[in-house]
Amino acid sequence: MNVGIVCYASVGGSGIVATELAKALADRGHQVRLISTEMPFRGSEYHAGLAFHAVQTPGYPLFREPQYLLSLANKIVQVSREHELDIIHAHYAIPHAAAAYLARQILSNVAGGKVPRVITTLHGTDVTLIGSDSSYSETAAFCIDQSDGVTAVSRSLRDDTYRQLPVRADIHVIPNFLDCGIHRRSSDPALRARFTRGDEKVRLVIHVSNFRPVKRAEAVVEIFARLHARVPSRLLLVGDGPDLEKAGRRAHELGVADAVEQLGEQEQIVPLLSLADLFLLPSEQESFGLAALEAMACQVPVVASQVGGLPEVIDHGVTGYLHPPDAIDAMADSGVNLLTDAPLHQRVSEAALAAVLQRFCANAIVPQYEAFYHEVIACQTSVTGTPS
Ligand code: GMT
DSSP states (O other): OEEEEEOOOSSSHHHHHHHHHHHHHHHTTOEEEEEESSOOTTOOSOOTTEEEEEOOOOOOTTOSSOOHHHHHHHHHHHHHHHHTOSEEEEESHHHHHHHHHHHHHHHHTSTTOOOOEEEEEEOSHHHHTTTTSTTTHHHHHHHHHHSSEEEESSHHHHHHHHHHSOOOSOEEEOOOOBOTTTSSOOOOHHHHHHHHTTOTTOEEEEEESOOOGGGOHHHHHHHHHHHHTTSOEEEEEEOOOTTHHHHHHHHHHTTOGGGEEEEEOOSOOHHHHTTOSEEEEOOSOOSSOHHHHHHHHTTOOEEEESOTTHHHHOOBTTTEEEEOTTOHHHHHHHHHHHHHOHHHHHHHHHHHHHHHHHHSBHHHHHHHHHHHHHHHHHOOBOTTSOBO
C-alpha cells in the first residue's frame, strides 16, 4: 500500500508511535510517506521504503496566526497526487483529522483522480484535554466522524471519546507498541557508575516525559524525596517542557536537589532506561503511557497513576504498581518495596518484560494496523454513509 502518515514532530508519544509505525510498515514492504513540519523525533535515520515530506507554513503580514491546517492539507493533497496514496493516516486528531478530511475532499473533487481513505488515530489529549475543550469539540468530533476509520490507543481512550465528544464513529482499539528488538535492557556498568557516583548501594530512579502539567513533574520529585529518605538513590529527569523548572525548584525546596539530575531531551532512551531501577509516572491522565511501556521493555518496574489506559498496560502488583495520582505516600512505599526487596524487583521486572513481549511488540500490533487499512480500503462508504 501507499501510506501517508501525518504526525507531530515534537517529542511526544503520538509522534513516536507514528514514526515507529511508518518504519515498521516500510519494513513490511509498503511505501510510506511521513508528513510533518520537520523530521519527527526518532525518525532521522535513513529507512528504505520511508520518505519524509516537510510541511511549510509561510507567514504573511496580515496573519497573526500560522495557517498550519491549510498548509498541511495542501501538502497531503500534493503528496497524495504524486504518490497515489491509498491511506492517509492522521495521528492526533487536532488538527490532523481536519487536514486529512479537507485533503480527501479536495482530492475527490477531481473526476477520475485517486481518493485515499482517511484513518485517524486518537492518542489521548486530542480528546481528553484539548479536543473536548469547547473551543475545539465541534470540529474535532466532526472530523473524527468523517474519517473512514478511527482507532484509539486504549479501550479507556475509546470510552472517554464517546463520553466527552459527540462522536458516532466505530472506534477500533489498537494499542501502542515497541520495536522489541531495540527496546531491551543493555548493561553499561561505566555509565551506571557515572550516575551512582560509584556507590553500588545507590538506586537509580527515572522519569521520562515532556514535562507538561498533565505529567505532574512536581509529584515525581515529591515521591522521590520520600523514597530518597529511606533508600540511597538518585533521580534522573529525562525530557524538557514547561514544568521542568518547577520540578527543579521543588527538589531544592525538599532538599534533594543534589540527588536530582536533569538530562534534557534525549533521543536514545534505551541506554538511560537500562541504567534505572525504578520508573515514576504519577500523571494526571495517560491514555496509554508509552513511556511506561518503554521502561517495562527495559525491565524497569513502573510505579504509576491508576488513570486512563495505564491499567491496560500495567497489571497492578504483577508488572508494576498503580495508585491514585495523589497517593504520593503509597507510590513512595511501592517504590521503596521494589528498591529494597531484590526478589520482588526481579519478579516484577521479569513480569513486565514478559507482558511487553507477549502483547506490545511491533510484530503483534503492526499487522492489526495493516488489517485495518485493508478493511477500510475495502469499505466503499464513509462512516456517515457518504459515498466517497
Ligand atoms: O500527551 C499528549 O498531549 C499527546 C500524546 C503525545 O504525543 O505524547 O500523548 C498521548 O499519546 C501517547 C501515545 O499514544 C500516549 O502514550 C500518552 O499516554 C498520551 N498522553 C496522555 O494521555 C496524557
